[in-house]
Amino acid sequence: MSVIGDGLDAAVQKAFTRPAPKSAGAQMRYLVKQLGGTRAVAQMLRVSQRTVERYVKNQIKKPRPDLAARMGREVKQRWQPQVRARARQKAASTGGIIIDTRARMGYTAPIGTTDQDRVRHLTVALPPQYAARLFDAQEQGAGEARLQEIAAEALKDVYFQDGGRRAGSLDEVRFTDIEHLEFDL
Numbered sequence: 001m002s003v004i005g006d007g008l009d010a011a012v013q014k015a016f017t018r019p020a021p022k023s024a025g026a027q028m029r030y031l032v033k034q035l036g037g038t039r040a041v042a043q044m045l046r047v048s049q050r051t052v053e054r055y056v057k058n059q060i061k062k063p064r065p066d067l068a069a070r071m072g073r074e075v076k077q078r079w080q081p082q083v084r085a086r087a088r089q090k091a092a093s094t095g096g097i098i099i100d101t102r103a104r105m106g107y108t109a110p111i112g113t114t115d116q117d118r119v120r121h122l123t124v125a126l127p128p129q130y131a132a133r134l135f136d137a138q139e140q141g142a143g144e145a146r147l148q149e150i151a152a153e154a155l156k157d158v159y160f161q162d163g164g165r166r167a168g169s170l171d172e173v174r175f176t177d178i179e180h181l182e183f184d185l
Helices: 003-013 024-035 038-045 049-056 065-078 081-095 128-139 144-160
Strands: 097-108 118-126 172-184
Touching: 003 081, 003 128, 003 144, 003 172, 024 038, 024 049, 024 065, 038 049, 038 065, 081 128, 097 128, 097 144, 118 144, 128 144, 144 172
Parallel strands: none
Antiparallel strands: 097 118, 097 172
16 A cells, blocks of 8 residues: 555545546446456456446446455546546646645754654645656656655655755655655645
8 A cells, every 4th residue: 555645646536526436337337438348347357258247237236345446446547537637737837735744754964953753743735846746756656665755855845944944954854654644736
């Protein structure tokens, strides 16, 4: 599970203009329409083509939990791609992104300053360039560690150093334990 990646997805999903299909039959029909046939959906979900056809006809209404999770994930990834792209573009060019986190964070700094990790609750508006970096890294398949590095670098610049106005030089800000993380566009 990717905490930051899931948080970015949830922020973008708030921009959706219509809710994604909820029932198994509606989700399966949507996937069939998107992928152009039952065979492609069956291969993607690792079920038989006949099973897909039965969901499409509402002959099966309740999927196994693992199949329901895969179907939901695939529908969310494909739902309203233009709205998703517009929301990402706005955040990356003009709007920025707000991060609300409660995490154990520490930093390395010159000798004589504190670098002790402690739980902090921060709500910080990140500038568009950091939103762009986060979304680009996520699109390129970056792992959780890389996304955390980008978010920590953004917090270092915006919160800990106040855009370079605060005295002192921090070498690195790091997350050691994330209790809560939420993004908003």
